[in-house]
Amino acid sequence: MARKVLLCGVLFVSLGIWALGQEIPRERTLVIATGLQPSTLDIGVGYEAAAINVNLVVYERLVRYKPGSVEVEPELAKSWSVSPDGKVWTFELYPGIVFHDGTPCDAAAVAFSFQRAMAINLGPAWMLEPIEKVEAVDDLTVRFTLKRPYPEFLQVLANIFGTGIVSPAAVKAHATEDDPWAQEWLSSHMVGTGPYRFIEWVKGQHIILRRFEDYWRGWDGVKNNIEQVIIRYITEPSVQRLLLERGDVDIAMDISVDDWELLKDVPGIVLVEKPSMHATYLRFNCAAGPTADVRVRKAIRAALDYKGMIDYVLRGHAVQMQGAAAIGLPCHNDELPLPTRDLDLARKLLAEAGYPNGGFTLEYVYESGHEDRRRVGELLQASLAELGITLKITELPWPDLWERVSAADPARTPAIVANGWWPDYADVINFLYPMYHSSQWPPVAFNIGFYKNEEVDKLLDRAQVETDPAVRCELLKKVQALIYEDCPDIDLYHLTTRIALRDWVKGYVYSPIYTEGFFLYDMWLEK
């Protein structure tokens, strides 16, 4: 009997405490479900899409991409200027900016953040390589001196990795002899200047952010009523759908194609689908085997059924690429043709190359987990069979795939590799240089098909230092045209980004570069 009384007592107390009000009510909390958890929160180290949502609101950069656009606009810097030789950039900061730990964010703090990322020299640091030094001129002026002109510098500064400004006080407080940049502490803490401050990261479960009351832009006159943000890590997409339907989460980031169709009929849910800048290619081995012949490469490009690929393989959740760089980026060449299926042309090109009836085998390699690439491989296999070419499909985990394509010997590289590319910043050179310049052959970088065209190299070298934007754009457009003509790859598609929201979430604007991010300061809840 006593035991029963005790049990009832415990239950009663539990329910009582359960019923007590929670600190911040659900109505003023935005809950986001995503399957991607960052490996680290360190702004100087992390280099993965999973960190974009927290980086975008906890940290701020000197400049940022305007919501919904690839245009750069001020963030912490109210203005900037560049020297005529393009090597000295000076930024003027807004006054009165404070970090979440209460210390001021001045020019010295900005310089410190960059020095930290460059000293750590991991992940995103490659983008900062042209910086020779960064220094505070006065409290609100910071100056970058570059080793060479870096025309895309502003775009790089607006990117989400490595450029957020971290509190020097927090770094120094947690630095140790072995860890002078406090990497260990900052791998699971964040101290920036953004509208939301970091509260906790319960690994595998959630990250909690709270509104930063002393945010330098202030909260007066804004519609934002979101006091707390909970980012929940829900690995199974179907569970994200269930949670969204019941209103336990406000935004779901990973809705499967099947669930997407089902959610279209659910009242109270808004579906946002936009083409991303993520590009998927079939990269040819241009240095060995039958694909070393441009006519064979072009024949394969002419054999693929692009409409079938978009409509059936990808069920309409993609748009066909136009050239090697992402559609929508400044200096994208909009005049390039969209390849279509033309089997007669394919046969003619093959005959010219000395393979009138095909009669050879090619290997197609793709990374495990990319179902779209497997299905594209099958589509290509069927298309090439009509030309008498056998396609052997190989699935490899990322480390094995990387091993295959990073060999310096082209004979070891597969004939065709399905490969994806995310732009770090909004400039076509971020696509063109690493993938098509001959200095980027394996094992150095991503020209995995050993493509080489001296004219392309020359134009890219010029574009790297050309400070006149119009001239630079012409150079880059010409590069895209030359690459299309050489056909070192088939430019396949941009997958769409799909985000499902409850209709009470207002003010959301999709960002083509900060794809996984939310401009929370401009958002609010209407429940």
Next chain:
Amino acid sequence: MIPGEGPCGPSSAIDMWAYLLRRLGYTLLTLWGLTLITFVLTRVVPGDPARIAAGPQARQEQVEQVRRMYGLDKPLWVQYGIYMANLLRGDFGKSLWSKRPVIEDLKAYFLPTMELGLTAGLMFFCLGVPLGILSAVYRNSPLDHLSRLFALAGVSLPVFIFGLVLQLVFYKILGWFPAGGRIDPFIPPPRHLTGFYLLDSLITGNWRALASSLHHIFLPAVTLAYGSLAVVSRMTRASLLEVLGQDYIRTARAKGLAERVVLLKHALRNAMVPILTITGLQIGSLLGGVLLVEIIFSWPGLGTYAYTAVTVLDVNAIMAITLVTGILYTGVNLLVDLLYTVVDPRIRYR
């Protein structure tokens, strides 16, 4: 396991200790072998861990910096020597993926897996054995048939389908239980003492966290326990029925002992050896199932961490996960072997 029949005597305690020491020695040898094999495997599989850790666009010089930082530039045997020396000091090294000490990540991900596994283990043992007893006692009754059906479904139903069905019914339709997670994100987790939310909230008297943790662990634990519960209940039934047919049970009944005493004291104890064996095996198989359950219920455990570690070739994390899992397996095996002597004093070890 080297069980042997023999009389209990003054030497049995000494035998027991000798056996225990020998077993511990074998266990250590097994674990050492495990470290060696895993170490070699992680180093010879294709892929460059330093390149992956440095980032996809890292320059060669950055890759080399990472290689030096993690000691991956040294000869294999030197790397192994350093690893083992650190391991003996309890240092699992740093994760190439998260850049944190692996022990920190293990604390974050392994303890939730343990909590779920132990809860499921407790659940299947505490429900499976009584269900088996009832089936044996009421042999061929409707209860026994129902229990058979229940067990058949338990062993035939794939874990992920069962989990999704539970989620659909108890979350989407009835709204009784949460769909996933370890605790309501609006409730702060209990103070970290053992790393088990149930225990920590109980020890600290954090009833709100306790209620939420119980609420959250229920569906994943049931999903995980169901298959094993079915196996244990059927094993209990079969084992008990065999013992109940023995002469000494007839003697006990003839002496006029109460049926409850005959059943629980005389029969069940003798039927426990196979039940313990199957329980040990089931705890081992739980470790496999728990990874699936973690994905379905967004349980923040070792499953996703292990998967990521393998895909990004996080060599230190892979080593640690393998080793900890190995310790758990061998530990459970040893425990089960020792329990034999507790339930059946006729068993002694040489």
